[in-house]
Amino acid sequence: DVKVTQSSRYLVKRTGEKVFLECVQDMDHENMFWYRQDPGLGLRLIYFSYDVKMKEKGDIPEGYSVSREKKERFSLILESASTNQTSMYLCASSKPEYSNQPQHFGDGTRLSIL
Amino acid sequence: GENVEQHPSTLSVQEGDSAVIKCTYSDSASNYFPWYKQELGKRPQLIIDIRSNVGEKKDQRIAVTLNKTAKHFSLHITETQPEDSAVYFCAASITGDAGNMLTFGGGTRLMVKP
Numbered sequence: 001d002v003k004v005t006q007s008s009r010y011l012v013k014r015t016g017e018k019v020f021l022e023c024v025q026d027m028d029h030e031n032m033f034w035y036r037q038d039p040g041l042g043l044r045l046i047y048f049s050y051d052v053k054m055k056e057k058g059d060i061p062e063g064y065s066v067s068r069e070k071k072e073r074f075s076l077i078l079e080s081a082s083t084n085q086t087s088m089y090l091c092a093s094s095k096p097e098y099s100n101q102p103q104h105f106g107d108g109t110r111l112s113i114l
Numbered sequence: 115g116e117n118v119e120q121h122p123s124t125l126s127v128q129e130g131d132s133a134v135i136k137c138t139y140s141d142s143a144s145n146y147f148p149w150y151k152q153e154l155g156k157r158p159q160l161i162i163d164i165r166s167n168v169g170e171k172k173d174q175r176i177a178v179t180l181n182k183t184a185k186h187f188s189l190h191i192t193e194t195q196p197e198d199s200a201v202y203f204c205a206a207s208i209t210g211d212a213g214n215m216l217t218f219g220g221g222t223r224l225m226v227k228p
Contacts, residue, residue: 004157040220041220042218042219042220044218058215090158102163103148105150105159107156108157
């Protein structure tokens, strides 16, 4: 069974802090994704990566960056946290599209910026 | 880019009744349409998906229909049970992209009353 693990379920940080959210998957998936989930807005893609050291912007990349140094790990970085980044963050992974495999999600990190 | 709209945002049904959730998409090139179910405090999980070469797909009590001409697709749940209560998300993507990026609808909160 696919396992996508996010390092924290709940996180509280202060405005201006640099925040790291970590995600690890154990199924050798090429693709990894970071979403934020807000009520009524569904899941919005922040960044994704289809290979080590590769990254692509999603729909809402402003204020975020990512790092993928190893295939199994995809990190989301809030360079200078702001209150409007308070949200639920979800990581997902998948095989490449030609394998017809769905995205598998982690449990999420509920991040509060004070 | 792709835009996915989902209706209704909340849906309350009596146990045993049917529930229908509808989504429309904007990009006629989209060809993969998954549905995810997210129970309270848990990760989104794929429940069914459909590709554009198919008009309907069933899996026990759930079914999805796709109308490519009208660019809309729907989730049908028959004989609803209290454990069907959750938030449901539709999504659309264009396979052929290395990243298999999904665009999600805003979600529907389904409440099944015993």
